[in-house]
Amino acid sequence: MASTPQINTLGALKESDYKVLPVREEIRNNLINKIKAEEEVFPGIIGFENTVIPQLENALLSGQDIILLGERGQAKSRLIRGLVNLLDPHIPIVTGCEINDNPYKPICYGCREKAVELGEDLPVDWITPSDRYSEKLATPDISIADLIGEIDPIKIAEGRYLGDELAIHFGLVPRTNRGIFCINELPDLAERIQVGLFNLMEERDVQIKGYRVQLPLDVYVVSTANPEDYTNRGRIVTPLKDRYGAQIHTHYPQTLEQEIFIMDQERSKFPDEETLIIPQFMKEVLAEVTYQARLSREVNQRSGVSVRASIANYETMLSNAVRRTIRQGQEISCPRVSDLPYIMASLSGKIELETFEEGSEGRLMEDLIKRAVIEIFNKYFSDTNLNEIVESFDIGSTALTGSEEPSKNYPDLLNSINGLSRAVAVLTDDSRPEIMASSIEFVLEGLHLSRRLNCERTPVGNIYRR
Numbered sequence: 001m002a003s004t005p006q007i008n009t010l011g012a013l014k015e016s017d018y019k020v021l022p023v024r025e026e027i028r029n030n031l032i033n034k035i036k037a038e039e040e041v042f043p044g045i046i047g048f049e050n051t052v053i054p055q056l057e058n059a060l061l062s063g064q065d066i067i068l069l070g071e072r073g074q075a076k077s078r079l080i081r082g083l084v085n086l087l088d089p090h091i092p093i094v095t096g097c098e099i100n101d102n103p104y105k106p107i108c109y110g111c112r113e114k115a116v117e118l119g120e121d122l123p124v125d126w127i128t129p130s131d132r133y134s135e136k137l138a139t140p141d142i143s144i145a146d147l148i149g150e151i152d153p154i155k156i157a158e159g160r161y162l163g164d165e166l167a168i169h170f171g172l173v174p175r176t177n178r179g180i181f182c183i184n185e186l187p188d189l190a191e192r193i194q195v196g197l198f199n200l201m202e203e204r205d206v207q208i209k210g211y212r213v214q215l216p217l218d219v220y221v222v223s224t225a226n227p228e229d230y231t232n233r234g235r236i237v238t239p240l241k242d243r244y245g246a247q248i249h250t251h252y253p254q255t256l257e258q259e260i261f262i263m264d265q266e267r268s269k270f271p272d273e274e275t276l277i278i279p280q281f282m283k284e285v286l287a288e289v290t291y292q293a294r295l296s297r298e299v300n301q302r303s304g305v306s307v308r309a310s311i312a313n314y315e316t317m318l319s320n321a322v323r324r325t326i327r328q329g330q331e332i333s334c335p336r337v338s339d340l341p342y343i344m345a346s347l348s349g350k351i352e353l354e355t356f357e358e359g360s361e362g363r364l365m366e367d368l369i370k371r372a373v374i375e376i377f378n379k380y381f382s383d384t385n386l387n388e389i390v391e392s393f394d395i396g397s398t399a400l401t402g403s404e405e406p407s408k409n410y411p412d413l414l415n416s417i418n419g420l421s422r423a424v425a426v427l428t429d430d431s432r433p434e435i436m437a438s439s440i441e442f443v444l445e446g447l448h449l450s451r452r453l454n455c456e457r458t459p460v461g462n463i464y465r466r
């Protein structure tokens, strides 16, 4: 619908023939228009094209309330924020109304009085989609006052009688009237708050301190929950559960390519990007670390391993490469296998362990990194004969690598170790020392993890030998 923000009275709004639609209808219309125009409905959402998004679109077309079920870091909040793009660019409200009252049919006491008093001159204002969205992380201490409202003792002292809405200080949900309200981790909401929310959604009235107040809000309430918490008996009151028309499961990226795409899209970027070169195999190793963590029995899979783990690990690995470059006064930053131990700082807060044994976290993370390197190494080299390299070590070659080792020291290894340049050529044809260093480390560590080379981890670096 064409929006007309220059209109500023009820009379002018009526004259313009503007129709106010319920929020669900507005979302539905805009979704239909986007689908017809072949526009991307949820831009920036990767890997849900054939799974989550069709279900979500069905729910929106049905006007159903939605609960998204998924472990942490599955883009649930992002999907819900994407619904904001389905709201009209502007809608009219009664100027100054705390609950975005529809000028044709205000529901709050103040606006109703004003409408009687001013008639066609009732002032009208226009609000944008971002004014019509709010979200709240559910916690056990959220109260009815936070979510729905509270009786304002000052207003009572002024002589307004209870039950009169003028005495209500509105909470988050009424303030999102005619918009989208998202409640994250719904099962963490106390039972009586869930009941309050249900009454508001279903009965369109609220009970505040025993007083029943009619409040016919128009709010699209969307929720998220961890699947296990949600299905756990007793965590969600039954009427509220029944209320959801659509229960949609999200998931983690189904391929390394999708995980990498998200890592590249979401990582923090700085103006010195052009000096950064990231080999594809290093991206794959990092995505694989997360993938291995999602398979590990030692990691609590009920809470899951967020895509944010991949993103933060990626940032940390790149920063370690950048730090080396700055320290050594070099030009190009290129991450290497020896940078990987540093990701423990970003990974450790993002996985929950099943056991609490002393030191088990460090060992597990080391293990995840090793498994990831060997997986990706095998992907590149399962068809390549690397015997020549091993034989070269047999006759006494050694190699020193490390995250602080200058890149210019690496290309010499290509001359001293037979077959190494052939192996590196599988990874890259870029002969800059930084990229050579990264490729050489990947080959040597892969051989070590395949038990074909020994590796001694020393304070100066890793020494590979037979």
Ligand SMILES: [Zn+2]
Residues within 6 Å of the ligand: 094, 097, 098, 099, 100, 101, 106, 107, 108, 109, 110, 111, 112
């Ligand atoms: Zn109002």
